Amino acid sequence: MRTSNTSMAPKHTFFFSIIALFLSGLQTIIFGSSLVTPTLPPLPILPLPSYSQLKWQQREIIMFFHFGVNTFTDSEWGTGQENPAIFNPTGLNAAQWVDTAIQAGVSLVILTVKHHDGFCLWPSKYTDHSVVGSPWKNGHGDVVKELVDAANSRNVDVGLYLSPWDRHDPRYGADKLYNEYYLAQLQELLKNYGSVQEIWFDGAKGANAKNMTYYFDDWFSMVKELQSSINIFSDAGPGVRWVGNEQGFAGSTCWSTINQTDLSIGNASIVNYLNTGDPRGTNWIPPECDVSIREGWFWHKSESPKNLTHLLHIYYNSVGRNCVLLLNVPPNTTGLISETDVHRLKEFRAALDGIFSTNLAENCSVLASSQRGGKGGSFGPENVVDSDHLWTYWAPRDDNTQHHWIEFRPTSDGGRLRFNVVRIQEAIGLGQRIHRHEIYADGKIIANGTTVGHKKLHRLENGVVEATRVTIKITGSRATPLISSVGLHLDSFWNPHSV
Template identity: 50%
Template sequence: MELKKSWRSWCKPHNLFIKISTCRLPNFPIQILLLGLCHFLVPASCSRKPPPLPILPLPTAFQLQWQLSDMALFFHFGTNTFTDSEWGSGHAHPSVFNPTKLNASQWIRVAKDSGFSTVILTAKHHDGFCLWPSDYTDYSVRSSNWKNGNGDIVAELSAAAKDAGIGLGIYLSPWDRHETCYGDTLRYNEFYLAQMTELLTRYGEITDVFLDGAKGEEEKDMEYLFASWNSLIHQLQPGASIFSDVGPDTRWVGDEYGVAGFTCWSLYNKTGFEIGDVDLQYNSEGDPFGPDWIPVTCDVSIRPGWFWHASEVPMSARSLLEIYYKSVGRNCKLLLNVPPNSSGLISDEDIQVLQEFTELRRSIFSHNLAKNAVINASSIRGGIQDTHFSPFNVLKEGIYTYWAPEENQSKWILYVNLQELVSFNVLQLQEPIHMGQRVIEFHLEALTQDGVWTRVINGTTIGYKRLLLFPKLKSQYLKLVVDKSRADPLISYLGIYMDSVTVLRDTPDKKSRACFNGTQALQTSTHNIATDTEVFTIVCFDRVARLLFGCSADEFFDFAKLHPFSGITLNEIMEGEMFSMTLSKSTNANAQHVRVASAVPLSSSFQPAINLLKQCYQTPHAS
């Protein structure tokens, strides 16, 4: 009691640690108090210290605005919707397109109710059919039976989006299987830019332009003049963000399943890459030394296909939540495709999933359990007198206020007193990305009830938003430690949450554990595929199948030691974790392995994947 009284009597006149002094000091680590006091006793300058210098590269104004909204909705709609196709041939008659109940306002209402601030429409997909009455082709809604050829879906969606305050983006496929001049560089680029001009000048503000790099292998050679396209887009719509495999404003994650790398930089080096020819792993992870700021779009469809098919059903809300953790929660924007059906409406079952997904996010993230915490830091830029960089800034919503440490420090730590024992399993962090992306590695520690600091989770990049899920724990005192940073780290937000929905599996036994892009998985079965020259062994894990060359299942148990990612700290995998293989050989020791470079979903039983691999590799007369 005397100790508590003496601390209070000293702190009160100095306006220091008022809230901390009310806690039970025997349970509060004395080193935290002493560290804070040593810092705050340093004399302060009378003038305010300016903000730290930004570290290049930095986002443009519209890149920043683009990333401040977590999610966008994608609408794949066209003749494919009516022909049960994904890549239409370009020969379907326009009369097949007849969405008799089309209601663009319903599409926008679904987007807004589900928390999506932008929608993107496939104004023209690979089949070349245009959802607006283009003056440069007869293959459009003008030639359809819908509204007797007088309809314009882009116009209807634009009007509905404007009324609801939702941004409108346009997808205009470079690959056109209908247009006869495709393959003629000059003529087709003129044609494409003419159609792009129509879309960017007729329908008001366009927030996003999506340039898809997909193209069939047997199609005509075609040189796209991307530099001219980008210049025209920014000229006609200065605030539009251009997506392609390599930017210039936002890049593709490298898969179509909404999952980014565990490490994900907005920094990127686009030199040497072009649309349709990128390093998938590099796109997924980015580059801490990259000179270009090109953040990531994670695109995924709520259904197995991109277009609506009567035989398909949407994924579950829990699956969407896991994708959210691995896209938005990894410094990316989630672009979720919800395809309208052949009536021209978003299907009821898709709406139900979106409603459940929205409620899951609300139940987890609507209340920051650290909202009333007492926050202190190893140092504060300008000292305690300058609240501009106070550690308490990390409890404010948004990225424009932040904690900044003093310069030339050897450690960067935030101390969090939750003021009571709290159960939680999610950490959210944000950086003020207008000042550059900085943090390379960090970790979270919690003080156990027996007074021992325990490491809870390790992380790499933060960026606009980082979400880390870990086994539930209960603690009052936390430490966020930045271990490595490109410059003095700046933290704009710290959130602690409880996710009671997502299930984490127990840590697998080391003998049956493998590391996949920073995540571990548990072996379930093995399968052999014989060819003329060798036997392929497929080792199936609870969340991934991996094809091994010249390596038995027993040898695979030690694979994590040889794996290029083995140096990355493993993280618990979530129920429903989704991965697949990118066939990229790398020689380690005496075995060649297929390395996972991107994450995509596979059947939980893996049988479809195994059958596909057999079709690809099994020779007809192999035993």
């Protein structure tokens, strides 16, 4: 038997040798020089946006519908004593509202379901000061449902505005009773109309209004319980903050970060802080710029929409300053968006598409001061001209102590870049970082600024520039700057000499 076992040993030896060779080869593949180990992404810098805040930021333009009894009384702030019978939009067509929004490139619409007059656009069981008392649809109408149904069928999201100040309800001024009433209506709206993506808490209140303490913490907690993915808007967030004015302008410096403990709703002393944010802020509460397409918020026969030049000016100073633009477009007494407003919105959308659909930087070679992980990694400067403006980005080396720069040169011999708008975007999913930057054309400075955030648009003060080399220098940043997208665009509507 010993002799038999000895004769089989070479077979075993051969078998184990094959296994050893296989494992050795596998080790070489995994750990050897043939493997390119991916460079790790940089650490984020806190605070960071939530998933719903990121989705909101990428919308860039959303739409407001101010509609109610004020539409029929030619007023902005109702008294609360209006007879519900005056509300009779015989041609109301919420589908036309939503289609108008879609044509303007808008994916979220917000309705004033109750303004300061207290009139409710849905049949609330807690008051008869609503559509129930209206001749519209013999008191069986529901504007909120009509809008929600029209939006859902068109894949447009819905937001709601429920005014805290109520000039009609007799419970207003009695803290406990009115807060119970308000919470009851919040529950009606957030339980019965499906998904709501934004809820608007207005801080406006007349000088002679009754003293009233709003239980905001209770309201916000109830909202989050009923709609977990919702963004809550108010002067103090916590999801989205007011920009501090109703002209649609953010500060030239505009941080998404701010200290929530320094904020309060209805406090006029903090508007400048709201406008700029805070680089040391511990909360991510980005700003929303609300402005109306007309002079007033509600429809008035005597008013016309702002001209295209004005709307573009608003866009550059809102979306182009790290904000979302909330553009109010009020339905008229018939219950439709007026044709003049529809036409202006189409004109506005066509202008934006014409300006930003062509990016001259895409046809350039892109160089950079350094690259995280070296050439061939995932963080090269070529990422700034791809189609992902959030999660692919150029990242310089952490250990590069010099000013970071990225440069664009036309790929064609003798080619020149002709542009008057420079777009810069940060990878805000990893935090907002840049606080100072400069732009050069053939070595000559043509623009400079502070914050970038989701989007910074420089509309060049001296008009069109022609250059063979465009350089963006990051001269100040809270951490290693991460640029997700750069654009060089030509705005044919921009004439700096006419301003």
